[in-house]
Amino acid sequence: MSTNSESPEGARWLLLIHQLPAKPAYARVKIWRRLKGLGAVTVKNSVYALPANGETQEDFAWLIKEIAELGGEAFVCEAQLVDGLGDGEVQALFDAARDEDYAEIAAAARELAGTDATRAQRATQVARLRKQLDEIVAIDFFGADGREPAKGLVSGLEADLHEEGDAMTTTETNAASDPLKNRVWVTRLGVQVDRIASAWLIRRFIDEAARFKFVPGTGYVARPGELRFDMFEGEFTHRGDRCTFEVLLADAKLDDPALAAIGEIIHDIDLKDGKYGREEVAGVRTLIVGIASAANDDTQRLARGAVLLDDLYSSFQGRQGSKK
Secondary structure, three states, X not given: OOHHHOOOOOOOEEEEEEEOOOOOOHHHHHHHHHHHHHOOEEEEOOEEEEEOOHHHHHHHHHHHHHHHHOOOEEEEEEEOOOOOOOHHHHHHXXXXXXXXXXXXXXXXXXXXXXXXXXXXXXXXXXXXXHHHHHHHHHOOOOOOOOHHHHHHHHHHHHHHHHHHOOXXXXXXXXXXXXXXXXXXXXXXXXXXXXXXXXXXXXHHHHOOOOEEEEEOOOOOOOOOOXXXXXXXXXXXXXXXXEOHHHHHHHHOOOOOHHHHHHHHHHHHHHHOOOOOOOOOHHHHHHHHHHHHHHOOOHHXXXXXXXXXXHHHHHHHHHHHHHHO
């Protein structure tokens, strides 16, 4: 039986009430996408709900700022439902929304299983499905029924890929083409700032088909096809005064000003030496600490961290574009 069968009696909710101007037209779409990304559900026209906790309160606080920048108005209140709409009904709204998301993942997984695409093509698509699934799990607050079937289908695709080729053949193929592609990337359990950012960099810019594995900090021996990062004796870890993110940037030859800026922020947070004096450090540190505090599961931490870093990267790209 699913864990979401019981209503969260006496639950407290955060309600975002907002109003946006008619123009620009894209504002409504932008805010709707942000709300969807946070996992919020509509309880009334222009009233959106999230379970009340420190992380969701911070999510809504940032969204209020965005709404104000778009010329709108918004406020958040914490509520306990007394009459009319019940806690169980609100939870059902969350479960229904996530079940729709899981159904899309499951349909895509079934379709992919029946294709005759090459192994490399399937690996890329499976990695994309895994990323999408991890992002949905991160906002599945009550454990919707569709979660386990979707996870099973994606895990099955990953297992099929793994069984297709033998580890030594995979290693030789990688070495002949690109030694950083289609790898299992291994790091320590309990990911924090540098590991969260490095994993995002790997999957977004280095190895789109990357799979991540979390192990104890010492005593782990890498298997064929695995690369270790931000851990003792890892192939990619701190070197001199550079954090792992900076080492990956250099080794992968990623010459991107936006990534370099993020690298400076991660350096200052991780090494605490104030080398770059980035003004964004305090805010980014608070957000990542919040992510780590809210999720014990490393996969969920990576998924939520990826959303933050995607937005940060877009922001820096926008700044670069405005200078041209």
